[in-house]
Amino acid sequence: MADITFKVFRFDPGTDSAPRFDTFVAPLFKKGLTVLEALFYIQEKLDGSLAFRASCREGVCGSCAMHINGKYRLACETQVSELGSDGVIVQPLGHLKVLRDLVVDMEPFFAKYKYIKPYLMPGSPSPEREWPQTVGEHAKVMPSIDCILCACCHASCTVTATDPDYLGPAALLWADRFARDSRDNSLDERLRLVDQLHGIWRCHTIFSCQEVCPKDLDPTGCIADLKRKAMKRKLFGH
Amino acid sequence: MKYHDVIIVGGGLAGLRAAIEVNMHNLRAAVLSKVYPIRSHSIAAQGGINAPLGNHPRGSYDSWERHAFDTVKGSDYLADQDAVVRMIKDASARIFEMEHWGCPFSRTPDGKIAQRPFGGAGFPRTCFAADKTGHMLLHTLFEQAVKYESAAERGEMKIYNEWIVTSLVVENGVCRGVIALELATGKLEAFKADAVIFATGGAGRLYSNSTNALINTGMGMAVPYWAGVPLKDMEFVQFHPTTLYGSNILMTEGARGEGGYLTNNKGDRFTANYADSRKAMEVAPRDIVARNMTTEILEGRGFEDAYLLLDLRHLGEEKIATRLPGIRDICQKFLGIDPVDQPIPVQPGQHYTMGGIDCDKDGLSKVKGFYAAGEAACVSVHGGNRLGGNSLLDTIVFGKIAGEHASDYVVGKADLGAGDKALEDALAREEEKLKKLLSSTGSEDPSVIKEEMQKAMKDDVGIFRTKEQLGRALQRIRELRDRYKKIRLKHTGAKYNYDLMWNIELGGSLDVAEVIVAGALAREESRGSHFRRDFPKRDDEKFLKHTLAYYTPDGPRLEQSNVNLDHWAPKERKY
Ligand SMILES: Cc1cc2nc3c(=O)[nH]c(=O)nc-3n(C[C@H](O)[C@H](O)[C@H](O)COP(=O)(O)OP(=O)(O)OC[C@H]3O[C@@H](n4cnc5c(N)ncnc54)[C@H](O)[C@@H]3O)c2cc1C
Ligand code: FES
Numbered sequence: 001m002a003d004i005t006f007k008v009f010r011f012d013p014g015t016d017s018a019p020r021f022d023t024f025v026a027p028l029f030k031k032g033l034t035v036l037e038a039l040f041y042i043q044e045k046l047d048g049s050l051a052f053r054a055s056c057r058e059g060v061c062g063s064c065a066m067h068i069n070g071k072y073r074l075a076c077e078t079q080v081s082e083l084g085s086d087g088v089i090v091q092p093l094g095h096l097k098v099l100r101d102l103v104v105d106m107e108p109f110f111a112k113y114k115y116i117k118p119y120l121m122p123g124s125p126s127p128e129r130e131w132p133q134t135v136g137e138h139a140k141v142m143p144s145i146d147c148i149l150c151a152c153c154h155a156s157c158t159v160t161a162t163d164p165d166y167l168g169p170a171a172l173l174w175a176d177r178f179a180r181d182s183r184d185n186s187l188d189e190r191l192r193l194v195d196q197l198h199g200i201w202r203c204h205t206i207f208s209c210q211e212v213c214p215k216d217l218d219p220t221g222c223i224a225d226l227k228r229k230a231m232k233r234k235l236f237g238h
Numbered sequence: 239m240k241y242h243d244v245i246i247v248g249g250g251l252a253g254l255r256a257a258i259e260v261n262m263h264n265l266r267a268a269v270l271s272k273v274y275p276i277r278s279h280s281i282a283a284q285g286g287i288n289a290p291l292g293n294h295p296r297g298s299y300d301s302w303e304r305h306a307f308d309t310v311k312g313s314d315y316l317a318d319q320d321a322v323v324r325m326i327k328d329a330s331a332r333i334f335e336m337e338h339w340g341c342p343f344s345r346t347p348d349g350k351i352a353q354r355p356f357g358g359a360g361f362p363r364t365c366f367a368a369d370k371t372g373h374m375l376l377h378t379l380f381e382q383a384v385k386y387e388s389a390a391e392r393g394e395m396k397i398y399n400e401w402i403v404t405s406l407v408v409e410n411g412v413c414r415g416v417i418a419l420e421l422a423t424g425k426l427e428a429f430k431a432d433a434v435i436f437a438t439g440g441a442g443r444l445y446s447n448s449t450n451a452l453i454n455t456g457m458g459m460a461v462p463y464w465a466g467v468p469l470k471d472m473e474f475v476q477f478h479p480t481t482l483y484g485s486n487i488l489m490t491e492g493a494r495g496e497g498g499y500l501t502n503n504k505g506d507r508f509t510a511n512y513a514d515s516r517k518a519m520e521v522a523p524r525d526i527v528a529r530n531m532t533t534e535i536l537e538g539r540g541f542e543d544a545y546l547l548l549d550l551r552h553l554g555e556e557k558i559a560t561r562l563p564g565i566r567d568i569c570q571k572f573l574g575i576d577p578v579d580q581p582i583p584v585q586p587g588q589h590y591t592m593g594g595i596d597c598d599k600d601g602l603s604k605v606k607g608f609y610a611a612g613e614a615a616c617v618s619v620h621g622g623n624r625l626g627g628n629s630l631l632d633t634i635v636f637g638k639i640a641g642e643h644a645s646d647y648v649v650g651k652a653d654l655g656a657g658d659k660a661l662e663d664a665l666a667r668e669e670e671k672l673k674k675l676l677s678s679t680g681s682e683d684p685s686v687i688k689e690e691m692q693k694a695m696k697d698d699v700g701i702f703r704t705k706e707q708l709g710r711a712l713q714r715i716r717e718l719r720d721r722y723k724k725i726r727l728k729h730t731g732a733k734y735n736y737d738l739m740w741n742i743e744l745g746g747s748l749d750v751a752e753v754i755v756a757g758a759l760a761r762e763e764s765r766g767s768h769f770r771r772d773f774p775k776r777d778d779e780k781f782l783k784h785t786l787a788y789y790t791p792d793g794p795r796l797e798q799s800n801v802n803l804d805h806w807a808p809k810e811r812k813y
Binding site: 012014031032043044045047048049050051052053054055056057058059060061062063077079099100101103106110113114117118119120122126128129130131132133134135138141142145146148149178181183184 | 273274276277278279281282333334337338340342343344345346347349350351367368370373374377381382384387388422451452484485487564567568571572573685727728729731733734736737
């Protein structure tokens, strides 16, 4: 069993004057060991004060996004062996306030998501059975609906770094997801929310969000889609 | 002290649906959840949700009677038939409602909600959104909750993220509220409410080989149990046939529903060799397939004595990519294999908790104002074995019903806002307990206790059970409970103390584990998921009864209660 050295970001803003890295050595105790399992090993066996979030351990709940060896990713679906190094460096998500160690304040991130009205607005009363939707219409909301709101994109976004009020890739992806839904009938309202100083036009199409997305989604493309819709509306009124 | 009309503990499907209902009744609803709602275990549900919509040509004659009968038969007749009928009659309306709220269900060529076959039904009845149905449903409900968080036309909707409820406050048989710990600060707080709904999910993590999220510790069942509410039918634990070898991540039943094969080391589709799965083959009910797989492995026809193969190759890349993308992604990320060209190594693993907080078909427990819904509850609509696709249905049907009844109860309640004294006393007790735990200088390492508990449950309280195994497990769990009293925490800080959180939960896990083992030992028959090698037959005379477990400091006191058989007389369960 080879040993792996973990350098983990530590910070308690209430008591520490500055963040630090702690070094832990953990054995590669099972085949396919994930970074999340290693963090649990550290918490349970070496240092109980280490704080990090986790729930599903299978890459679907979005709890465990963090910065691992140079990239934002989900700790639970990142195997130590695939990092190709016997040193692992773990840091919290960027552009969000550290509350303790790897736990960051998600509220500003969710506030942006809530701002774009992330729910269907059909504009007419519901039918008795399902709204009809063709396979093709349904395909238009895919794959955006796979977003798990993990905030990897938010943390990697260079525009978010300079404009904290920028709505950011996740919220805009959701705005686009609803704008694409054949059952939705509120495009004006949706565009009004995102066609603004801190909205779609801020995106510089650098694709960092798309590069890190653990679900392989394309927020940059979604933002471009909203830009097109907004332009069309301005030029042709529809 | 905080005050809301109705407090809902749990932000999964059942909890959010209940909260939305309370909010629709213009009452003040608050959701307390130890994780952000969309991090709840519901997010992981894959395959789908059942309803007799009849959208598939092969299922066009489906009806509530058929769906209800399949559910009752699947439950090995332990489900309460009045409750099952109620759930199924409400099923289609709830699915359409989710669709109207925006849930992106997969579609049929003519634009309707698509349905796929699942175990226990002879034709396609399971509505789905690719293989991420739980994700799509939970996001949809979260979206509705977000919508009404800020809407003036409805009651208040408040979500407390990352609060863990440690105690239920009951005064003279009336529920007064809860005590909860805020993870961010480490502070305990009393929450007064006129009604409380628990939707805290399952208890999979009592086992080391579970498909459940890590947060499914069973603590949410322990809290009402400690307060005097019985737990029901806890010995019924579902083992899913196909979980990924090693990590036990679920490979949805939908994979077999779409046509996947199960094969042994001889390359045989072995389900054909067992009387109870000969006809339905891979889509026989879960308990049957899981048992037959275990027999294959025990008799040496598995791989490395541990797993079998789930073969999807013949489905072709397109079907796998559109119908089972999540499965493919998990295989690629966790095993480095692509099911398009390699079979998937699978083994049975703990999956679902049929038992739970005892409540009636309105979600009401024996305590006034205290309700339960979803996997944490036992109404019972799943009896001895839950059909795949029925538990997502359970969450939204009974989430709504519990919300409705709790709201009506609050509207008609005379002593609104009572119970300050009981809550203050309970808060003081919890603070004392917390202080003791944080300052304990014992010698026991709680992580070792957890591992030993999970191993004991996996080894001796699994798919096949005997008196000897269960006796051993009971003794083991009791020893661990004693050792738990002497644990020492590794961290005593206040802010985001996860060492504290996980180990508070461990106390709950141990008591719930004990109830499972005690119930399994007492039930000297085989029914549904509960298979006793020493009592291989179902015994309706003695055991067509629910098991109720009441908390006492020396371990659970067991009682039986009647099963509702309004519609169908029990028959032998054959497929
Ligand atoms: C991998 C997997 C796949 C599945 N697929 C299907 C499927 O295809 N079809 C189907 O019908 N069923 C499926 N199921 C079952 C189904 O997903 C669950 O039964 C259902 O989602 C449970 O929902 P719930 O709302 O009851 O609980 P959960 O979603 O588990 O939510 C529980 C909530 O309670 C909170 N909580 C718990 N304890 C406390 C506490 N003490 N204090 C505060 N908060 C607390 C948690 O934070 C969480 O928000 C699947 C299950 C698994 C494991
Ligand atoms: S723990 Fe859920 S995404 Fe990692």
